[in-house]
Amino acid sequence: MLLAFELTGEHDTLPKAEVLACLNALCIVYDTIMFLKGILVIDAQIRPETLAVLANRLGMTHRIYEVNGMSEPKEDAILAMVKNTDVYKCMEKGSTFAVRVPKNSSYPEKQALIAQVGALIKGKGYNVNLSDPSNTFVLLLTEQTCFFCLLLHSTDKKRYGARKPQFRPFFSPGVILPKVARALVNLSGINENELFLDPFCGTGGLLLEAGMIGALVVGLDVQEQMVRGTAENLNFYGLTGALIVGDAAKIALRDNCIDAIATDMPYGRSSLIAQAGFRPSLERLFPDALAEIHRLLKPGGKAVVVSNFPYSRSLRHSFRVLETYVYRVHKSLNRYITVLKKV
Structure with missing residues (x-):
C-alpha cells in the first residue's frame, strides 16, 4: 500500500523525521518512495488499527492518504489517471464522495480540475456530497507528480490547540508548543507502557505528550514550584506521573531503567539553578546531565535533547548521534535538537 503524509510546515525535515520515528517505534516495515515539499510517500503494509494508532501519535502531520494513482501534474494526464483508477475497491455501493485539492496548492485551475475529476467518479455510479462525503479524494500536486489519494485520517487541530501552554492550570513563558513537544516525544521512539523521562520537566509539556500516547512518565526539576505545577498540569488532562x-546530574534511579528520554535543556536560567543550591554553571550542567541520561537509558535507548547550542561530539559518552535539527523559535533564537542513541 502506498501512503502519503501531508506534513505541516513548522520545519523542513522534522515532520518527516517524526513520521519515520513512529513507523520504527510501531515496528512497521516501509520503503520511502518520495519526499518533496511537505509530502512524504511510503510503501508499507499497515493494518487499519495500526494506522489509526500512527495517526493519533503524529503531531506534525495534517493528513494521511492512500495513494490510488500517480501521473504527471498536467490536466490530461491527471484525468486519464483518474479514469483508469479502480475506485470500486475503496468505495461501497451507494457511498458518496467529494474531491479536494489542498489550499496551499499552486495548481492554476483548481476548481475546474476538481469539477472534471468529480464528473469522472460520478460517471462510475457515485453521488457527490460536499458537506459529509463517505469518501474524500484528494489531488496532491507537486512540481513533478500528481497523487490521486483517498483520505484515511485527518489530524484534529483542536486537540493540540486545547493543550497550548496558556490554557494549562500552571503556565511559565518560553515552553515548547504541544505539536513540537509531541514530535520530540515521538523522535525518542517511546511506546505505550514504556518508561519515559524528562530530567528538566519544567511545566511538564513533554510529559503531557508522552502520557497522551500511553507512556509511563517520570519528571524531574530542580525547582519545587515546577514539579508542583507539572503535577497540576498532568492531573488537569487526566494523567499521572x-x-x-x-x-538532573544526580537522579535517584537505577542504571539502565529508562526506555526513552526527551528534554529541553535550561537556558538563561542559571540564577534559578544557583539559587536552588545545585550546580550554577549551565556549561557544566550540560555534560553532567548527559552523563546521567546515558547512565539511566537502557542499551539502544534514545534521548532527544533540545539545547541552545549544537551538541558536541567531544563529550565523552557512548552515544551515537542519529539526527540533528535546528529549530527556529524566533528571529533571535535557534534551538538545537539532537537525537542520541545509547550504544
Whole structure:
C-alpha cells in the first residue's frame, strides 16, 4: 500500500523525521518512495488499527492518504489517471464522495480540475456530497507528480490547540508548543507502557505528550514550584506521573531503567539553578546531565535533547548521534535538537 503524509510546515525535515520515528517505534516495515515539499510517500503494509494508532501519535502531520494513482501534474494526464483508477475497491455501493485539492496548492485551475475529476467518479455510479462525503479524494500536486489519494485520517487541530501552554492550570513563558513537544516525544521512539523521562520537566509539556500516547512518565526539576505545577498540569488532562524535585546530574534511579528520554535543556536560567543550591554553571550542567541520561537509558535507548547550542561530539559518552535539527523559535533564537542513541 502506498501512503502519503501531508506534513505541516513548522520545519523542513522534522515532520518527516517524526513520521519515520513512529513507523520504527510501531515496528512497521516501509520503503520511502518520495519526499518533496511537505509530502512524504511510503510503501508499507499497515493494518487499519495500526494506522489509526500512527495517526493519533503524529503531531506534525495534517493528513494521511492512500495513494490510488500517480501521473504527471498536467490536466490530461491527471484525468486519464483518474479514469483508469479502480475506485470500486475503496468505495461501497451507494457511498458518496467529494474531491479536494489542498489550499496551499499552486495548481492554476483548481476548481475546474476538481469539477472534471468529480464528473469522472460520478460517471462510475457515485453521488457527490460536499458537506459529509463517505469518501474524500484528494489531488496532491507537486512540481513533478500528481497523487490521486483517498483520505484515511485527518489530524484534529483542536486537540493540540486545547493543550497550548496558556490554557494549562500552571503556565511559565518560553515552553515548547504541544505539536513540537509531541514530535520530540515521538523522535525518542517511546511506546505505550514504556518508561519515559524528562530530567528538566519544567511545566511538564513533554510529559503531557508522552502520557497522551500511553507512556509511563517520570519528571524531574530542580525547582519545587515546577514539579508542583507539572503535577497540576498532568492531573488537569487526566494523567499521572512520578515527579521528583532534584538535580538532573544526580537522579535517584537505577542504571539502565529508562526506555526513552526527551528534554529541553535550561537556558538563561542559571540564577534559578544557583539559587536552588545545585550546580550554577549551565556549561557544566550540560555534560553532567548527559552523563546521567546515558547512565539511566537502557542499551539502544534514545534521548532527544533540545539545547541552545549544537551538541558536541567531544563529550565523552557512548552515544551515537542519529539526527540533528535546528529549530527556529524566533528571529533571535535557534534551538538545537539532537537525537542520541545509547550504544
